Amino acid sequence: MRPQQDFAFAQGALAYARESAEWAGLRYSSETTASRCIRNDMPEKNETSHDAGAMCEVLVEGHFGYAATADTSAQGLQRAFDRAIATTRTASAYKAYGFTPEQRPVVTGQYQSARVQPLNATCLADITDCLRAASAAMQGSDLVVNRSARAMTVQTELAYYSSSGTAIHQSFDMVNIELAATAAQGLESQTRTWAHTGQFGGEAFDRLRWVAQAQRVAAEALELLRADNCPTGAMDLILMPDQMMLQIHESIGHPLELDRILGDERNYAGWSFVKPADFGVLRYGSPLMNVSFDPGVRHELASYAFDDAGNPARRELLIEGGILRRGLGSLESQQRSGLPGVANFRSASWNRAPIDRMANLNLEPGQSTLDELIGQVENGVLMSTNRSWSIDDYRNKFQFGCERGQLIRNGKLAQVVRNPNYRGVTVDFWSRLAGVGKEQVAYGTPYCGKGEPSQVIRVGHASPACLFKGVQVFGGAA
Amino acid sequence: MMSACDFMAHVRSHFDGVASHVLGQLAAGEAATLNLSAEDTLYLRFNANRVRQNTDVRQIGLELQLQAQGRTVEQSCMLSGQHEADCAAMTDVLQACRAEVAVLDVDPNQVPIVNHGHSAEEFRGVLLPANDLVPAILESAQGCDLAGLYAGGVVIRANRNSAGQSHWFATESFFLDYSLYDGAKAAKGSYAGARWDSQQWASSVQRTMLLLEKLKRPTVDVKPGQYRTYLAPRAFADLLGMMGWNALSAAAWKQGRSPFKKLLEGEVKLSALLSFGENFGLALTPRFNSQGEVSQSTLALVEAGALRSLLVSSRTAKEYGLTGNAAEEGEGPRALDVACGTLAEADILQALGTGLYLSNVHYLNWSDPVSARVTGMTRYACFWVENGEIVGPINDLRWDESLFDALGPKLLALTDWAEIDPACETYYRRALGGSRVPGALVDGWTFTL
Numbered sequence: 001m002r003p004q005q006d007f008a009f010a011q012g013a014l015a016y017a018r019e020s021a022e023w024a025g026l027r028y029s030s031e032t033t034a035s036r037c038i039r040n041d042m043p044e045k046n047e048t049s050h051d052a053g054a055m056c057e058v059l060v061e062g063h064f065g066y067a068a069t070a071d072t073s074a075q076g077l078q079r080a081f082d083r084a085i086a087t088t089r090t091a092s093a094y095k096a097y098g099f100t101p102e103q104r105p106v107v108t109g110q111y112q113s114a115r116v117q118p119l120n121a122t123c124l125a126d127i128t129d130c131l132r133a134a135s136a137a138m139q140g141s142d143l144v145v146n147r148s149a150r151a152m153t154v155q156t157e158l159a160y161y162s163s164s165g166t167a168i169h170q171s172f173d174m175v176n177i178e179l180a181a182t183a184a185q186g187l188e189s190q191t192r193t194w195a196h197t198g199q200f201g202g203e204a205f206d207r208l209r210w211v212a213q214a215q216r217v218a219a220e221a222l223e224l225l226r227a228d229n230c231p232t233g234a235m236d237l238i239l240m241p242d243q244m245m246l247q248i249h250e251s252i253g254h255p256l257e258l259d260r261i262l263g264d265e266r267n268y269a270g271w272s273f274v275k276p277a278d279f280g281v282l283r284y285g286s287p288l289m290n291v292s293f294d295p296g297v298r299h300e301l302a303s304y305a306f307d308d309a310g311n312p313a314r315r316e317l318l319i320e321g322g323i324l325r326r327g328l329g330s331l332e333s334q335q336r337s338g339l340p341g342v343a344n345f346r347s348a349s350w351n352r353a354p355i356d357r358m359a360n361l362n363l364e365p366g367q368s369t370l371d372e373l374i375g376q377v378e379n380g381v382l383m384s385t386n387r388s389w390s391i392d393d394y395r396n397k398f399q400f401g402c403e404r405g406q407l408i409r410n411g412k413l414a415q416v417v418r419n420p421n422y423r424g425v426t427v428d429f430w431s432r433l434a435g436v437g438k439e440q441v442a443y444g445t446p447y448c449g450k451g452e453p454s455q456v457i458r459v460g461h462a463s464p465a466c467l468f469k470g471v472q473v474f475g476g477a478a
Numbered sequence: 479m480m481s482a483c484d485f486m487a488h489v490r491s492h493f494d495g496v497a498s499h500v501l502g503q504l505a506a507g508e509a510a511t512l513n514l515s516a517e518d519t520l521y522l523r524f525n526a527n528r529v530r531q532n533t534d535v536r537q538i539g540l541e542l543q544l545q546a547q548g549r550t551v552e553q554s555c556m557l558s559g560q561h562e563a564d565c566a567a568m569t570d571v572l573q574a575c576r577a578e579v580a581v582l583d584v585d586p587n588q589v590p591i592v593n594h595g596h597s598a599e600e601f602r603g604v605l606l607p608a609n610d611l612v613p614a615i616l617e618s619a620q621g622c623d624l625a626g627l628y629a630g631g632v633v634i635r636a637n638r639n640s641a642g643q644s645h646w647f648a649t650e651s652f653f654l655d656y657s658l659y660d661g662a663k664a665a666k667g668s669y670a671g672a673r674w675d676s677q678q679w680a681s682s683v684q685r686t687m688l689l690l691e692k693l694k695r696p697t698v699d700v701k702p703g704q705y706r707t708y709l710a711p712r713a714f715a716d717l718l719g720m721m722g723w724n725a726l727s728a729a730a731w732k733q734g735r736s737p738f739k740k741l742l743e744g745e746v747k748l749s750a751l752l753s754f755g756e757n758f759g760l761a762l763t764p765r766f767n768s769q770g771e772v773s774q775s776t777l778a779l780v781e782a783g784a785l786r787s788l789l790v791s792s793r794t795a796k797e798y799g800l801t802g803n804a805a806e807e808g809e810g811p812r813a814l815d816v817a818c819g820t821l822a823e824a825d826i827l828q829a830l831g832t833g834l835y836l837s838n839v840h841y842l843n844w845s846d847p848v849s850a851r852v853t854g855m856t857r858y859a860c861f862w863v864e865n866g867e868i869v870g871p872i873n874d875l876r877w878d879e880s881l882f883d884a885l886g887p888k889l890l891a892l893t894d895w896a897e898i899d900p901a902c903e904t905y906y907r908r909a910l911g912g913s914r915v916p917g918a919l920v921d922g923w924t925f926t927l
Contacts, residue, residue: 042583042585043550043584048553051556065532068533068534068535070559087534090609091532094612124578145733187739187740392855392874393841423876452655453519454905
């Protein structure tokens with residue numbers, strides 16, 4: 001980005017737009033994403049994208065509308081504002097809801113994501129060295145047929161200006177590391193992975209840590225190859241944090257998005273079983289369940305200071321003692337619904353309009369050690385690392401699968417099982433929450449899909465291990 | 479929006495200018511491929527038959543693949559559309575690629591850049607400007623609770639390389655992917671093409687309203703179990719779409735990740751009723767891939783239940799000593815065409831007898847890849863049928879079924895007509911491609927929750 005020039009062009013363009021619009025905003029986004037992969041000790045991918053542009057936003061006759069351009073010259077911005085104003089004027093006669101500039105607060109501020117070594121000071125040779133070492137460390141058996149080490153680094157600069165005086169600059173360094181080992185023999189095949197995702201800089205490229213994780217996933221892939229299938233039946237289930245992430249995301253995050261509850265998403269991902277009248281009264285889960293929206297956790301993937309409406313972001317409890325308190329809704333959704341929300345109006349890039357998204361959505365820690373959770377189980381299974389996910393369009397009936405299962409017999413871990421899956425219905429499932437670990441671990445994904453036009457966005461989910469009683473569990477085909 | 483002709487012409491001349499500038503800077507021992515992806519699209523999002531959000535998107539992305547010293551590097555950037563600024567930006571990109579080449583390992587699976595020929599296709603449409611389009615959409619659906627997305631405008635893919643290859647594909651088209659709701663019940667519809675016709679749009683809405691009417695009957699509570707099931711073309715297309723997640727990929731097979739491993743190794747066989755392949759004659763997507771390789775106009779993948787070919791990219795072919803077939807890097811179908819069967823539309827309910835009629839399925843994923851088992855949900859207009867008569871809509875059910883069974887011994891019939899399902903994905907950019915798929919009657923479909 002070119003901060004001084006962008007700011008100057010923005011002021012000119014906003015003044016120009018303001019002649020025809022009740023309010024105007026301009027969001028610059030510049031993002032450099034580098035994807036590196038070494039597979040079976042050979043380079044597989046070295047790809048970098050430099051994605052930069054501006055979203056011109058106007059409020060015309062009570063309706064917000066948008067036009068995106070990568071031409072950020074003064075003339076380019078004016079042309080984009082012309083397009084935004086013309087289409088928005090047409091659409092305003094048919095608008096879904098009437099808004100005012102109040103949904104775009106006047107703020108100034110900055111954010112810099114937490115990191116030790118900035119990514120722009122991290123050299124490619126060091127990253128390649130980590131990838132090479134991890135790929136090699138997964139080689140220990142001819143049965144490990146595929147060994148991939150991937151690293152994605154993302155450097156993002158966001159600047160947001162408005163005709164009412166907003167001026168925000170936010171800067172992010174993010175890393176997504178994935179190691180995967182596939183072991184195969186005959187017709188059977190099993191893959192084990194490790195992921196490290198969050199707001200980090202070059203310190204994430206810790207060769208020794210990668211090698212240790214690589215050796216572990218390769219050994220566990222081989223272990224799964226020899227393992228029996230997960231048994232079928234109703235039993236107790238302990239989910240480790242790298243599966244809790246998915247459980248939280250699909251069965252808490254999406255159903256609590258207010259734009260979804262208001263019907264915006266019905267034609268794509270779907271509606272929600274949660275109704276506006278449920279807030280403050282619905283028992284979502286057991287009293288052990290406390291869920292927070294927290295964009296302030298250092299290093300968690302979706303931390304930020306302001307959303308894309310300029311709303312200052314702060315921690316809020318969404319579910320408290322199992323009772324639903326608050327939704328994941330932006331200022332626009334709060335205005336439409338009259339419900340309390342959060343600062344989560346987020347866009348994937350300069351070419352998409354913001355919508356209600358998750359950010360960091362975390363299950364608060366409880367009191368138990370993992371051993372204490374295991375000790376409560378007479379007959380059950382512990383599952384780690386998401387492999388399969390599917391849930392209905394109202395976010396009720398889900399089925400999730402994990403990479404690795406381990407049986408629990410009489411309070412102790414027993415043999416490893418493969419293809420562990422479980423299914424349930426959201427509120428019933430969360431009512432079975434019988435134990436919450438005390439150690440919270442943060443995971444995240446850069447690939448949460450939603451919206452029309454569609455967008456992928458980064459989300460973070462921190463959770464301890466959790467115990468659920470009497471869940472329907474099953475394995476793969478014999 | 480700029481007119482479609484203006485946008486196509488502007489992007490074409492701009493691409494030629496910037497590409498010549500970049501390729502002209504290559505040094506001895508360097509080779510490069512340039513891939514362009516551009517669109518000028520109006521997106522309109524609807525809720526309750528009102529406009530929720532409108533977004534105009536104009537973008538031109540250019541990717542450079544540089545090969546030098548046995549290394550391969552790719553970098554891309556967004557172009558402004560201004561010649562001098564974009565030439566300077568791409569010069570920076572080229573320099574960044576060279577800097578990476580200097581520190582990367584040799585790529586033993588590099589596919590040399592050669593000239594795969596020339597092609598140029600342009601498809602002009604007739605789309606309405608926003609001020610005519612918005613009322614045209616909403617007035618036909620007056621009184622309906624419509625939610626959905628209109629995306630219309632120009633989409634371009636182009637490719638040039640340092641060996642002289644040149645491909646150009648530009649199309650002006652639209653889709654309106656929508657749902658009509660009546661309380662919690664909904665029916666799905668879509669209208670797509672290159673020429674907007676308000677009468678055709680009105681007809682589409684009317685058809686979807688008729689489907690929605692059928693959902694007003696009392697709901698039938700169907701218990702989990704195995705039922706004879708009819709999958710309408712869009713549902714069957716979604717099911718077959720799972721084959722794009724590694725099942726037909728030669729690389730996935732060689733790397734132990736293919737859910738079709740048992741099929742590839744002869745342990746199972748699909749139904750003799752089933753034949754499908756790539757058919758670029760559907761004109762849904764360009765025949766050239768990001769390397770500029772041009773696919774055969776048709777490629778048989780499965781014939782009468784027997785696997786004829788996987789999708790093999792040139793890189794996979796080089797690594798594993800296979801023969802490539804111009805597949806794209808991810809080795810998924812780009813223009814899947816499934817042969818029709820003999821089941822007439824009028825006979826579907828009688829052939830189904832007693833069981834479930836599924837218009838749509840939702841959120842599919844592999845639940846046990848080794849056995850090609852897929853889980854998903856029913857969605858939209860799905861009915862319980864008894865003795866060839868629709869009894870009523872169902873509460874949505876979860877299902878979990880192996881493709882080896884559903885496309886194998888359980889496959890009873892395919893319809894004698896197929897529907898084109900154009901791609902309407904809009905992640906990052908408007909997608910091209912799609913499929914043509916008939917409906918399918920399957921025995922003993924497994925519903926679990």
